Amino acid sequence: MEQKLFHIEGLVEFIPRIFKDDRGFFLETFSLKWFESLGIQPNFVQDNQSVSSKGVLRGLHFQKQPYAQGKLVRVSSGRALDVAVDLRKESPTYGQHATCLLDAEKLNMFYIPEGFAHGFVALEDNTTFLYKCTNYYHKDSEGGILWSDPDLGIDWGIDEPLVSPKDAILPQLKDFDSPF
Numbered sequence: 781m782e783q784k785l786f787h788i789e790g791l792v793e794f795i796p797r798i799f800k801d802d803r804g805f806f807l808e809t810f811s812l813k814w815f816e817s818l819g820i821q822p823n824f825v826q827d828n829q830s831v832s833s834k835g836v837l838r839g840l841h842f843q844k845q846p847y848a849q850g851k852l853v854r855v856s857s858g859r860a861l862d863v864a865v866d867l868r869k870e871s872p873t874y875g876q877h878a879t880c881l882l883d884a885e886k887l888n889m890f891y892i893p894e895g896f897a898h899g900f901v902a903l904e905d906n907t908t909f910l911y912k913c914t915n916y917y918h919k920d921s922e923g924g925i926l927w928s929d930p931d932l933g934i935d936w937g938i939d940e941p942l943v944s945p946k947d948a949i950l951p952q953l954k955d956f957d958s959p960f
């Protein structure tokens with residue numbers, strides 16, 4: 781398992797070893813050891829799956845405490861540009877974002893700790909997005925920031941993504957008081 785860190789503290793890309801043979805392939809998609817070697821103790825309690833057509837953008841979402849979620853995300857089919865925005869008020873990288881291109885060939889994974897807004901855009905049809913969460917879904921704790929916020933300056937690689945009505949009216953960072 782190869783691990784890559786980012787300029788924003790806490791974000792990690794995991795690149796698994798894929799064992800291919802004439803039957804197909806095998807890989808480990810989660811091991812607590814990957815995190816313990818980095819001093820991270822994620823308590824994953826919920827797995828999610830979504831499937832999106834090319835151009836669908838989901839995000840930028842988070843859950844407020846005490847339901848904040850860390851996430852380990854990957855795709856099992858298709859390709860997605862994944863984005864994490866640092867919303868930790870005390871962080872030197874507050875308001876900055878990192879991206880991770882997830883695909884079903886590399887089968888790489890991206891870990892986003894609590895304190896981040898998270899989103900992705902599907903770059904292919906039938907992009908199956910799988911993720912582990914460190915807290916349960918709690919609707920009343922949901923929050924978000926606008927995907928197209930000019931202060932975030934995120935290059936999604938797609939001009940007119942398909943965004944839910946809920947996501948289209950999320951606030952911009954400048955109009956937002958981070959709960960983290």
Ligand SMILES: Cc1cn([C@H]2C[C@H](O)[C@@H](COP(=O)(O)OP(=O)(O)O[C@H]3O[C@H](C)C(=O)[C@H](O)[C@H]3O)O2)c(=O)[nH]c1=O
Pocket residue numbers: 828830838839841842851898899900916917944
């Ligand atoms: C997230 C979630 C949703 N739902 C229900 C609520 C809605 O009736 C339906 C669709 O939810 P939503 O439109 O919020 O789904 P996404 O836009 O994919 O939301 C996700 O998008 C970004 C990428 C994230 O990181 C979050 O996990 C999550 O916010 O599923 C549940 O029952 N449990 C859940 O954990």
